[in-house]
Each structure stands twice: as C-alpha cells, then as structure tokens.
Amino acid sequence: MHRVALVLHETTMLYEAAIAAEIFGVDRSELSPAGDWYDLVVCTPDGRPNRWLPDARTARFDELVRADSVVVPSTDDPDAPPDPGLLEALARAHRRGVRIASLCTGAFVLAAAGLLDGRSATTHWMHADDLARQHPLVDVRADVLYTDDGQVLTSAGKTAALDLCLHLVRRDFGTAAANNLARRMVVPAHRAGGQAQFIAPPAAPDNPDRLGAMLEWARSRLDQPLTVPDLAREAGLSSRHLARRMRAELRLSPLAWLHQQRIARAQELLERSDASVEQIATRCGLGTATTLRRHFHKHVGVSPTAYRTAFHSLVPTSGTPHPARPAGA
Template structure:
C-alpha cells in the first residue's frame, strides 16, 4: 500500500472519442482521497499513445501532455471508453495503443471503464477471466471475445490485477472500490461524501436495462426494502416482504426483480453482507456477534456467505480493511485468505 509520502500513481490512458465524464470522475475521486493528515494518497496523470490534442465525444477536445512513458511508472492504469474505437478491435489494437499497453509494469493494476473493457480484451488481458462492460455492449463483447466470462448484470468485476466496470457512472463504483481496497473503507467513505455520491450502490446494472412493461400497475417494492433494512438481524421471509406491499408472493417477486435486478432473497443476503462488512470494519465485535447483528445467525453461515461472495473469511476481510491490529476480539478460527474479490456483485 502506498503511503502519504509516496502517493499511489494512477495513469489514465485516453484515446480519441474519450468521454469527458469518465476522465473527470477518475481525477475527481482519486484526487479527493486524503490521509488523516490531509495529504493526497494518489497522484493522477492523463496520457495518450501519442501526446497532443485528443477528441472527446463532446464539442471540445482535451490535451494530453503525457505520452505512453507515463505508463511505465504507474501503480494503476485506467482505460476509459472511446465511442469511436472500442467495438472495432476485432482485428487487433492499433500499433501505437499496443505499444503503449506493453509499457505497463508487470505488477501494475489495470482497470477499464465502460467499453474500455474491449481494449483490455483485445490486448489479451481478459482471457479466462470474468469481466463486464456496458449492458448495451455485453452481447457484442461476448461474441467478439468468447474466452472472457462476461457478467452482464454487475457494476464492476474485480479479478485482482485486472478490473472492469459497466457503463460510465459505474466507473464511480469501481474507483471507490479501488480506493477502499487500497486505503480502507473510511477513506473511500470520505471520498464519497466529498463528491456527494453513495459509497455503495444497491444492485447491479440489470436494474438499468429497459424491460417491457408487463402490466399497467406501477406499484413499487421500495417500502418493503426500507422496512427490511431496519430489521436485518431478524429472520425475514418472502411472505413477510410481500405482505408489506399487499402483494402476492409471485407478483412481489416479479416486481422486485424488475426494479432491483435480483430476487428478494438475493437482495436481502446482499444487504446483510453489507451490514456485516460495516461491523467488521467499524467495530471490534466477534464474528459470532457480527453474524447475529447482520442476520446470518451463526458464524459458520457468515463465513459461508463471505467465502461465496468475496472469496475470503470475515477475519481476512477485517485484516484487509482495518489492518492486523484493528481488532482484539476477532474469532481466531478464521484464517487470512486471499484479497477480497468483490466481483460477484457490486461492491
């Protein structure tokens, strides 16, 4: 982890057709990350395969003063989308872009925003890995790169060194996740507050995909979600949730999935997992107590859900985000595992 005296170096690789929003959000979010002493935790530079004026998808260009040499010193490289180029790489990347990507150090982290995933795939970085991109492009992406395991409904996928995110605003979720991974939940939450965005969004991009309206009644299931969030520690059934909306279980389940992109029980498990993560990050509760207060009931159930969703044990998660000395009451039956994956859903 980079310290305040040596900021984590982020290079943003732009191309003609870059979306200004995607470029701006990277600078804004990483630029807002500060240590407890107020020192910047990241340094961010914009570079291009060939420095100079770069067209955007708006009515103004940008100037990239740095060339591909900036990639040689990066700890993280971010590739925003280009609406001009991304879906035209079936025959390979342009030589200048390939040469630029080849200058990335072997240990650097590489991430894409939106259809920037096409660049990573064309360069051979996603073969055999899970990845996502904008929902409008996932079918084309899967056809073009059949060895990539496309996850079309999530906001981002973390495969360790390589990360991908969905459409433009999902870049915010991805950047906050990387900040959280680098410097912990408190820093990421502070960045979210400074930039007035949620530190974590519910659901995946499935909720933003247009669907035919099955019936004219547009009743929402939001009241049941608000009710459930106040009693996550209690056993909750599908019937109880449906009763809050005065719907049959079948109707409730159908409308809930249309609104959130997941089943009620999947959503409930996700919220309980988020509560458990908050408790592990912000308290010294034992794993048994965290399990009880988050609604998983037992430590064994909590461990099972953590392993399935994040790829680590609760203790390993706590060590990652609070440091080895962050708790004196951790259940010692847990042993540290690999770094959390987070890619099975929105982090």
C-alpha cells in the same frame, strides 16, 4: 505516491474520464491516513495535453508501464480497433504487474489487448453481448456493477465507473477515506460490485405466429396461476414442443420466461404505481411479499423497496411514455 495513468485516446468519452480525473487527479491527501494521495498523469498517443484536461501532466502511452495503476475510460465506438500502440503499452504494463482498470466500454480495449481472456469482466449492459461475441474467451458478466480480479478490474456503465473508482480508493487508502470522499461527492459510500446493473426488462419478441399470441395471452394473465401445460394448450402445442420452440426463439424455458415476465411486471409496478409490495406480489403472480423480495433481489440485485426508491420518481404515473432506465446507476 501511487501513480495513476489515465488513458485518453481519440474515442474516449468525457463522462468516465472526468470521473477518474476527479477521483485520482484532485489532492485529497487529508483523507489518507498517511497523508498522501494519487499522482495522476494523463497518457495520450503523442504525449501532448488533452483538450479536456489541459493542465494535467501528460505522457505518451509508453509511460503506462511506469504507473502503479492504469485507468482506461469508455470508448464511444467499441467496434473500432484500438490504437495498436495503446494495446502494446497495456500488455507491457500488465506483464510488469501494473493494476489496470476499465470504465464502461473501456473493457473492449482491455479485451483487445488480451488482458480479459479467461477472466470475468463487465461493461455497460447494452454492449455486453457485443463484448462476449467479439471476445469469446472473456467471461462477460452483464449483471454486476464491477469486477475485481486483483490486477484487472472492469466496471459497468456511467455511475458504476464511479463505484469502481471509489472501490480502488477503498483498496488503497481504506474504508474511511473512500466513505469520506463519497460523502463529499454526495454519492452512496459503497455499492458492492456484485450488485446488479439496472437493466431494462427484455422487450417482447416479434413473433407473428401462434407462439407470439400465446406470449401476449400469458402476459395479460401474470396475476393468475399459470403452468407449462396452460401455455402449451394456448399455443396449440405439446409441452415438449413448446419448450423446444421457446428455447429456440427466446433462449428460455417456458418457466424461466414466465418468471422473467413476473419480475419485469413487478419492476413496472414499482416504478409506475404506489401499490404496496404485498399488492405487487399478488398482481405479478408471485404470491407473497416474502417470495417477491427473495426472487426480486436474486434477479435484480436490490430489494423492491430500494428499486422503487431509485426509479419511482423517474417514471410518471399518468401513463406518459416510459423513459429508458439508467444502466449501472
């Protein structure tokens, strides 16, 4: 049987650990073409049973090297230095060829063990900048649900952890087994790892000067044709000076910022209104429904219709406060 070692440490979060236990710790051998399934062992620092999974077979971190796959769930404190014993055990398991996957902020543990250097990796979008800053050798991708580099895999936050676990089942037992398991769990059978995380649109920068006033002026006119000279004129700057200021303060060119705002407006309208895609395209300045669909899919990772299906019911249309979007959902 394929032995999976589930790492539980002092700062492990319950949600992702429970996902892994549900996928790999419940006998689903009837779904496997060969009639086998996973053999789950929970690895803790001292090998003692964990309060969340008291009946699971346990072992010490040293046993990670004997697994076929290791799953590292999220940590509630990504800034805390991981257990040195865990890092060494992960490094030894990796050298032996063990497949290692992290869920959500578990990527910080893999990065601390040096397993993500030179690789693409993801984590919850709220922590992606911290991961990139703490581990500059990691190619952090905040715009995907999960990454698969063969031996090392990482997932974004929360439900994206389930996507990665189902992806592992698909690799190990085939598409039919993964689809049947997803059906039992009443979740989508497959979301490709390259699909974008549902990330909240960027907040307006706090610029009390004329540049801030220009940004507000432009946001109130997204349904109109706007050019860089229009923005520069409103800011009282030359086009070249405006571009330098925006790159310095927003890390975006004027056109990139304008396009970002149009997509954010489209997201808001898809969530808060019943307007058609054609009407939304006009109201956010993207012209036609075809243009909106093309750019929306490129930047968000799903179609406008799929986005509305996911979020329209979550946000009331009466003007009540806007709740935070779920990430990686």
